[in-house]
Amino acid sequence: GESVGLHLPTLSVQEGDNSIINCAYSNSASDYFIWYKQESGKGPQFIIDIRSNMDKRQGQRVTVLLNKTVKHLSLQIAATQPGDSAVYFCAEQVDYKLSFGAGTTVTVRA
Amino acid sequence: DGGITQSPKYLFRKEGQNVTLSCEQNLNHDAMYWYRQDPGQGLRLIYYSQIVNDFQKGDIAEGYSVSREKKESFPLTVTSAQKNPTAFYLCASSPTGVNSPLHFGNGTRLTVT
Numbered sequence: 001g002e003s004v005g006l007h008l009p010t011l012s013v014q015e016g017d018n019s020i021i022n023c024a025y026s027n028s029a030s031d032y033f034i035w036y037k038q039e040s041g042k043g044p045q046f047i048i049d050i051r052s053n054m055d056k057r058q059g060q061r062v063t064v065l066l067n068k069t070v071k072h073l074s075l076q077i078a079a080t081q082p083g084d085s086a087v088y089f090c091a092e093q094v095d096y097k098l099s100f101g102a103g104t105t106v107t108v109r110a
Numbered sequence: 111d112g113g114i115t116q117s118p119k120y121l122f123r124k125e126g127q128n129v130t131l132s133c134e135q136n137l138n139h140d141a142m143y144w145y146r147q148d149p150g151q152g153l154r155l156i157y158y159s160q161i162v163n164d165f166q167k168g169d170i171a172e173g174y175s176v177s178r179e180k181k182e183s184f185p186l187t188v189t190s191a192q193k194n195p196t197a198f199y200l201c202a203s204s205p206t207g208v209n210s211p212l213h214f215g216n217g218t219r220l221t222v223t
Contacts, residue, residue, distance in 0.1 A: 032209045043114075043200050043214030044153070051209060089152060096141065096160055096207045097168070100152040 010105045019077040021104045023090030028071065030092035035064060035075045038087045038103070047075070047088075082108050113137065114215035116201050121220045123195075131186045131218045133201035141207030142184035146170060147198040147217075156199075159184055160207050188220065195222045 013019045025033070031052040036044035050057045050064045050073075057064050063076040073090050087103045114135045123129045135142065141160050145153040155168030159178040173192025178184055184203075188195045198219050202212035 034211050036214075041217075041219075043202075043216045046211045046213070049211055093208070096158060096166075097155060098143070098212060099155070099169075100145075102152045 008104060009102065010107070012107045012109060013080050014109050015080060015082060017080055019075075019080045019084070019106060021075045021077075021088050021090075021106065023073040023075075023101050023104075025071050025073060025090065025092040025101070027092060027094055027099075028068075029094050032093040033064070033066060033073055034091045034093070034098070035062075035073075036089045036091060036100075037084075038089065044089060077106075080106075080108050082110065084108055114201055114203055114213055116199075116215035116218050119216070119218060121218055123220070123222050125222055126190045127222075128187055128189050129195075129220065129222075131188065131199055131201075131220070133184045133186065133215060134182055135184075135201075135203045135213075136182060137203055137205075137213065138181070139203035139205050139213070140181070141204040142178065143202040143204070143212060144168075144174070144176065144184070144186045145200045145202065147200060153200060156186065158207075188222075195220060 034049040035047040038044040048059045048064050055066050061078045065074045085108045087105050089103045090101045091098050117132045143158045144156040147153050154170050156174050157176045159165040175187045200217045202214045204210050204212045
């Protein structure tokens with residue numbers, strides 16, 4: 001699979017490979033984090049979330065990792081499929097405010 | 111089906127006119143939000159409401175106004191004071207607003223000429 005060490009705006013991945021999308025968050029007081037997927041012309045869809053008292057959480061084909069020491073969040077997608085092509089956003093929450101990162105556009109190659 | 115309805119999907123206005131974007135939810139959520147998205151960028155928070163008859167400014171509230179008279183509804187008015195109103199507007203709701211994900215509508219694309 002492909003991995004990126006720092007946040008990049010685009011990621012191209014071969015179908016069937018694993019994808020890793022990275023996100024650096026800014027506020028050390030953030031206590032809740034969410035990954036969203038957005039397809040063109042639609043609203044963001046919830047993928048997975050994690051609270052600050054955890055460092056890993058798994059869902060169906062997705063895993064989120066949280067490193068509070070370096071304020072880093074990542075989303076791993078296993079066996080990437082064409083339907084995974086979209087823009088992925090991380091979001092951090094403090095109190096009621098949810099702030100979004102710039103997004104990573106994932107393109108799946110057949 | 112439960113969800114968030116934003117209408118219309120596309121909206122066109124002349125410069126200088128106020129315009130109101132509709133957002134309705136039937137999820138019985140307490141918290142509601144408005145975000146703005148510009149091409150190739152992330153979402154920026156305009157206003158949010160934790161409960162009926164209460165709302166707070168987000169990061170880019172200037173030129174916008176909201177009301178929350180009913181739990182189900184959170185309309186956004188884009189006023190003529192908003193310098194660059196053309197954008198994709200997204201409404202969201204959340205059960206409690208804290209430690210629970212936001213559910214988004216499919217947005218309204220506003221074009222002001």
